[in-house]
Amino acid sequence: MSVKRKCPECGTWNENGEDRCKVCNKALAPELIIREGHAQRALHREQAPASSFEQFVEKVKNSPNPIVRSTYFAVYAVWAIYMGILAFFLWLIAWLPG
């Protein structure tokens, strides 16, 4: 018993249940489609350029200028303290009765 699979790419009917379209080589088997989908997504993630903010942070972190580097760590420390205070207040609100 053979499965007929219609190619979503070029519309060709593959009569013998081929895993790939005989015309355009598009994946037709469900497990192949899933695997190629994952592969393409992984590739896309690798090719995606870092956002301008990430690039900026990397540049500041690796700056040869010690003032720029210490500014980065000062900002980072302030942010960490701010998040700590925020977490404390959320904890406080959560414990308030009512």
Ligand SMILES: [Zn+2]
């Ligand atoms: Zn095809």
